[in-house]
Amino acid sequence: DVKVTQSSRYLVKRTGEKVFLECVQDMDHENMFWYRQDPGLGLRLIYFSYDVKMKEKGDIPEGYSVSREKKERFSLILESASTNQTSMYLCASRKDNINSPLHFGNGTRLTVT
Amino acid sequence: AQSVTQPDIHITVSEGASLELRCNYSYGATPYLFWYVQSPGQGLQLLLKYFSGDTLVQGIKGFEAEFKRSQSSFNLRKPSVHLSDAAEYLCAVVTGGSYIPTFGRGTSLIVHP
Numbered sequence: 001d002v003k004v005t006q007s008s009r010y011l012v013k014r015t016g017e018k019v020f021l022e023c024v025q026d027m028d029h030e031n032m033f034w035y036r037q038d039p040g041l042g043l044r045l046i047y048f049s050y051d052v053k054m055k056e057k058g059d060i061p062e063g064y065s066v067s068r069e070k071k072e073r074f075s076l077i078l079e080s081a082s083t084n085q086t087s088m089y090l091c092a093s094r095k096d097n098i099n100s101p102l103h104f105g106n107g108t109r110l111t112v113t
Numbered sequence: 114a115q116s117v118t119q120p121d122i123h124i125t126v127s128e129g130a131s132l133e134l135r136c137n138y139s140y141g142a143t144p145y146l147f148w149y150v151q152s153p154g155q156g157l158q159l160l161l162k163y164f165s166g167d168t169l170v171q172g173i174k175g176f177e178a179e180f181k182r183s184q185s186s187f188n189l190r191k192p193s194v195h196l197s198d199a200a201e202y203l204c205a206v207v208t209g210g211s212y213i214p215t216f217g218r219g220t221s222l223i224v225h226p
Contacts, residue, residue, distance in 0.1 A: 004156070035216075040122070042203065042218035058213070090156060098207055099145045099164045102214060104156035 003027070006091050006105035013112050019078040021108050023091030029103070030096035032074035034058075034066065037088040037107070046089075049074055050096065081112045115140045115208045119217035126194050127225050134189040134220050136204035145207040146187040147214070148178055152200045160202075163187065174198070199224045 007022035025032065030051045035043040035058075045058030047066040055066050063085060067075045074093075078085055088109050092102040116139040126132055138144055145164040149157040161172025168180040178189045187204060204217040 033214075040218060042119075043216040045213065045215075048213060092157075098209065098212055099162070101147055101159040101162055102149075102157070102205075104149075104158075106154075106156040 004091055004093055004103050004105040006089075006108050008108050009106065011108060011110045013078075013081050013110065015082060015112055017078075017081045017112075019081050019110065019112075021076040021078075021089055021091075021110070023074045023076070023093075023105055024072050025074075025093040025103070026072065027093065027095075027103070028071065029093035030071070031094040032068065033092040033094070033102065034064075034074065034076045035090045035092065036060070037090055043090065046076065078110075081110075083112050086110060086112045115144065115206050115211055115215050117204055117206045117215055117217035119202075119204055119220050121220045122218070123221045123223065125223040125225065128196055129193050132189075132191045132194045132198070132222070134202050134204075134222070136187045136189065136217060138185050138187065138204075138206045140185075140206065140208050140210075142209065143180075143182065146178075146180060147205040147207070148172065148176070148187070148189050149203045149205065150174075150200050151203065151219075157203065160189070194222075194224055196224050196226060198222060 004025045033048045034046040049068040065077045091105045118137045147162045148160040151157045203219045205214045
């Protein structure tokens with residue numbers, strides 16, 4: 001079974017802090033994704049990565065950056081956390097095939113105060 | 114651009130009743146279609162997917178979905194709902210043009226004993 005592990009289940013950070021959300025997958029998947037999930041808005045794509053060192057902006061990249069130095073790890077970075085970034089963050093991975101499903105981590109609930 | 118509509122934000126059913134959750138997509142050609150379920154406090158799990166062949170697909174947990182090209186729909190059904198089916202259900206679309214999954218806003222299923 002594919003396992004996608006997000007390093008923290010809950011995080012509380014202060015406004016202006018730099019925040020790192022880590023995601024690791026163990027199935028050698030090429031594609032990795034970061035979504036945020038908010039009530040009534042569903043999942044919105046922040047960034048995705050086709051492969052190592054490759055990244056593309058999603059629908060809402062403002063205020064975020066990402067890093068993919070190794071195939072198994074995809075990090076989401078909030079350069080200066082703001083209260084409107086309080087949300088549930090979901091990481092997912094997928095084989096590099098359009099009809100492959102996403103495999104999700106359990107999510108990180110981030111609260112910015 | 115591809116888009117996905119789940120018109121029902123909440124649905125309430127009684128245990129043992131049948132269920133149909135609606136999903137409509139906007140795209141010219143046949144997309145790749147997915148249904149995911151998110152139980153409270155957990156990540157998303159794939160229920161089923163469709164990309165070609167028989168338009169009625171079977172998934173896990175007793176769910177099925179039917180692709181109807183004429184209605185641009187991929188509705189999820191279950192003949193008899195259990196209490197444990199209470200969860201968030203998300204429909205997703207991937208198209209050849211985009212390659213990136215787009216999610217609907219989700220339908221929250223509430224099951225009464």
